[in-house]
Amino acid sequence: MNAETSKNSLMNQTEDQMIDEIASLKEQKRIAIYAHYYQPIEIQKIADFIGDSLGLAKIAREREESDIIVLAGVHFMAETASILNQAKIILSPNFQAGCPLASFLNVHIMNEYRAHYPGAPRLAYVKTTAETKAFSDVCCTSSNAVRVVEKAAQEWNTDTILFGPDKNLATFVENRTSLKIIKVPEMGNCPIHNFISMNDIDKAKKKHPGASLLVHPECPVEVQNQADFIGSTSQMLQYSQNNPNSNGFIIGTEMGLVEHLRWKFPNQSYYPLNSAAVCKNMKKIDIRNLLAAIRSVGTPRQSQYEIRVNSTQAAQALQPLERMLKYS
Ligand code: CIZ
Numbered sequence: 001m002n003a004e005t006s007k008n009s010l011m012n013q014t015e016d017q018m019i020d021e022i023a024s025l026k027e028q029k030r031i032a033i034y035a036h037y038y039q040p041i042e043i044q045k046i047a048d049f050i051g052d053s054l055g056l057a058k059i060a061r062e063r064e065e066s067d068i069i070v071l072a073g074v075h076f077m078a079e080t081a082s083i084l085n086q087a088k089i090i091l092s093p094n095f096q097a098g099c100p101l102a103s104f105l106n107v108h109i110m111n112e113y114r115a116h117y118p119g120a121p122r123l124a125y126v127k128t129t130a131e132t133k134a135f136s137d138v139c140c141t142s143s144n145a146v147r148v149v150e151k152a153a154q155e156w157n158t159d160t161i162l163f164g165p166d167k168n169l170a171t172f173v174e175n176r177t178s179l180k181i182i183k184v185p186e187m188g189n190c191p192i193h194n195f196i197s198m199n200d201i202d203k204a205k206k207k208h209p210g211a212s213l214l215v216h217p218e219c220p221v222e223v224q225n226q227a228d229f230i231g232s233t234s235q236m237l238q239y240s241q242n243n244p245n246s247n248g249f250i251i252g253t254e255m256g257l258v259e260h261l262r263w264k265f266p267n268q269s270y271y272p273l274n275s276a277a278v279c280k281n282m283k284k285i286d287i288r289n290l291l292a293a294i295r296s297v298g299t300p301r302q303s304q305y306e307i308r309v310n311s312t313q314a315a316q317a318l319q320p321l322e323r324m325l326k327y328s
Helices: 003-012 015-028 041-046 053-062 075-084 107-116 130-134 145-156 167-174 198-207 233-242 255-264 287-296 300-304 311-327
Strands: 031-036 049-051 068-072 089-091 122-125 138-140 160-164 180-183 212-215 249-252 270-272
Touching: 003 287, 015 031, 015 041, 015 287, 031 041, 031 053, 041 255, 041 287, 049 053, 053 075, 068 075, 068 287, 075 089, 075 130, 075 311, 107 130, 107 160, 122 145, 130 311, 138 145, 138 311, 145 160, 145 167, 145 311, 160 167, 167 180, 198 212, 198 249, 198 270, 212 233, 233 249, 233 255, 249 255, 255 270, 287 300
Parallel strands: 031 049, 031 068, 068 089, 122 138, 122 160, 160 180, 212 249, 249 270
Antiparallel strands: none
């Protein structure tokens, strides 16, 4: 099927037909679909694995059954999967799915801060480009940031850490350690989480009295301070399973996680802290472009969907990721 025929046939198919075709093609071509918790729920429902970025990258490393992975998530997630799985083919259904937070930090900015704090380790949150990771000493995710920072401080024998790019996660870490956390840059933030406000908490608590408030550490610190629990997506999921509350849970993160929890745990009640917390980049992946990526496998069009971090950069970026895995 050439590109034009493929496009035309996609335009004429219903969503159910496309989902059936995805299911049969991924069997035939031995392709695995990995989806982040922030993906549209219809993508999560057809995925082989759902998780946070690190969880997905680790599964890709452990699983042998497929050498081709379609990563339904934003660009840095596909890059991370490529760094950790150089022998596998990683496809992204939409190269336009970027991450505004990752754009806050680059090698030039890191270098400027480094000049002021030459002995401090450079810590890159997982929401960074492969290039930034390659220029860092250690990576972290929102679930292991505190532990990783403490271990890095010990290894570098310093009390100062260069931490980028999320200022709210940096404050979260700073408040839980006695270390000096330098935000690189000062104002880096995820617009979806940073937009969640105290007003949202007032409204949600009035509407759902008695519900537990779970928020992501990328939310502003005043919002974090009101929470019953602060954690990453997978930690929020775990918390709600370990601490059932008949009055439900108010979830302070991107809407995809709320939809995931409602789907997987229908006996509990989950309410968004702000239902406008929708990452438009995550939602750039849809059934149509996912099918187009899967159809491309084994054709000349496959290269249009491939994300491959080159081997030199991957080897450099692997070190901070491996260091994180060792620390956490
Ligand atoms: O690590 C991830 O996937 C992100 C970006 C957030 C989270 O809490 O899972």
